[in-house]
Amino acid sequence: NAGVMQNPRHLVRRRGQEARLRCSPMKGHSHVYWYRQLPEEGLKFMVYLQKENIIDESGMPKERFSAEFPKEGPSILRIQQVVRGDSAAYFCASSLQGVNTEAFFGQGTRLTVV
């Protein structure tokens, strides 16, 4: 029973390029969350999705960032026209239920913008 799978583990992009981060939740989990960890900081919530629905995107920057969780396939976090400040570790988590249950995290994608 594989855990939460994220790829790539490391991603290097030049300023202005697009970054696509993928997350496959644990088997049977239909709730997906994306978090960002900037250097020397804790994890900050970005977006909460269920299949084909964005439930809460209050933590996501209004511009350049988007997320989806299609009916088939992984959840995608997309960052357009990346800037140096986007360099961070991006973690995906999934949970079985949407209410008061533990979320399980992937190993993260470390994005470096050069």
Added chain:
Amino acid sequence: DQQVKQNSPSLSVQEGRISILNCDYTNSMFDYFLWYKKYPAEGPTFLISISSIKDKNEDGRFTVFLNKSAKHLSLHIVPSQPGDSAVYFCAASVETSGSRLTFGEGTQLTVNP
């Protein structure tokens, strides 16, 4: 506005002794609390959780205590082992927000042999 705070960035204890990690929160709507452990270059690993209807939950060497009136929770690890050395994050959620978590800044625990 930091709703979950871990005021100690680091803690060092001797192997075999007790480690106590503390966490304070300000949002009285939080009703579920969790502790995660994180090693460098890895994702957080769930350790233990507690619902707001309880004041204690125990799982092996790990015990979480919740004091709702003080808006404070703590994680006790006893006995501490060198393998416990990691960053520990406190997190909280509100039932109506699903399992969206608000994290503290983390505490680096070092257990010395």
